[in-house]
Amino acid sequence: MSVLEIALLAVSAVLAVLLVVTTTRLRMARRDIEDLTSGVPRRRLVPRPEDAVRTVVGTAMKVRDHGLSGALRSSIDDLALWADVERPDLARMASADGTVTILFSDIERSTELNHDLGDQGWVRLLGKHDRIIEKAVAAHSGHVIKTQGDGFMVAFAEASEAVGAACEVQRSLARARPGSRMSGVRVRFGAHRGSAVHRDGDLFGRNVAYAARVAAQAEGGEVLVSDTVLESLDADDVEVLESREATLKGVPGTHGLHVIDWRR
Numbered sequence: 001m002s003v004l005e006i007a008l009l010a011v012s013a014v015l016a017v018l019l020v021v022t023t024t025r026l027r028m029a030r031r032d033i034e035d036l037t038s039g040v041p042r043r044r045l046v047p048r049p050e051d052a053v054r055t056v057v058g059t060a061m062k063v064r065d066h067g068l069s070g071a072l073r074s075s076i077d078d079l080a081l082w083a084d085v086e087r088p089d090l091a092r093m094a095s096a097d098g099t100v101t102i103l104f105s106d107i108e109r110s111t112e113l114n115h116d117l118g119d120q121g122w123v124r125l126l127g128k129h130d131r132i133i134e135k136a137v138a139a140h141s142g143h144v145i146k147t148q149g150d151g152f153m154v155a156f157a158e159a160s161e162a163v164g165a166a167c168e169v170q171r172s173l174a175r176a177r178p179g180s181r182m183s184g185v186r187v188r189f190g191a192h193r194g195s196a197v198h199r200d201g202d203l204f205g206r207n208v209a210y211a212a213r214v215a216a217q218a219e220g221g222e223v224l225v226s227d228t229v230l231e232s233l234d235a236d237d238v239e240v241l242e243s244r245e246a247t248l249k250g251v252p253g254t255h256g257l258h259v260i261d262w263r264r
Contacts, residue, residue: 190215
């Protein structure tokens, strides 16, 4: 087989995977639009047409520059940076006190899993992973703000709902049958609660960055929360397995982080 034929096969495989991913996301967007027109409460933000185009073009550019593995690799930092630049309007999602809880998640060892499963197997795993998270988010009145690869950024009005959604996902993964697609997949969650204001003092940007740093400290299988999230929870409803002090990149000082027991 010539080099040209190998290159054409590789390009065809990349385009096929991109077609599957794009088709799936378009179907999800169409369902959301149908929900809105039928009066069903809105569970997630429906992307504008220009946002959808930007996402497709951005994905194609990442495939060109970094290959398919690089395009699908999650990046909590990239999600936080996107939020800081795009400034999604979270004020209407805030609780009565004007605060919002930001939850980040991604899959531990995602690059290694992509390598082990191959591109098509990895995309199928992502589809199952996304459905599990989206179902839990919807059940707890959350709003998916942005996804990238296996990374999610989600907003909740109440800290208890954010923690509840994360714990539900962990329990679903723990019930995966041995040998099934999701068996052994470990997801990490990090949450922080703060002001939904994103103008003037840029409080929203700092709180999103803080939540991303909390998630970066979490290990696979953990639900890790900041002091502000823990303080908003009912002590009778949650159990803390471990509390630890950590330094967070770009945030001065040390900060208390708490591992929530999701098995309760």
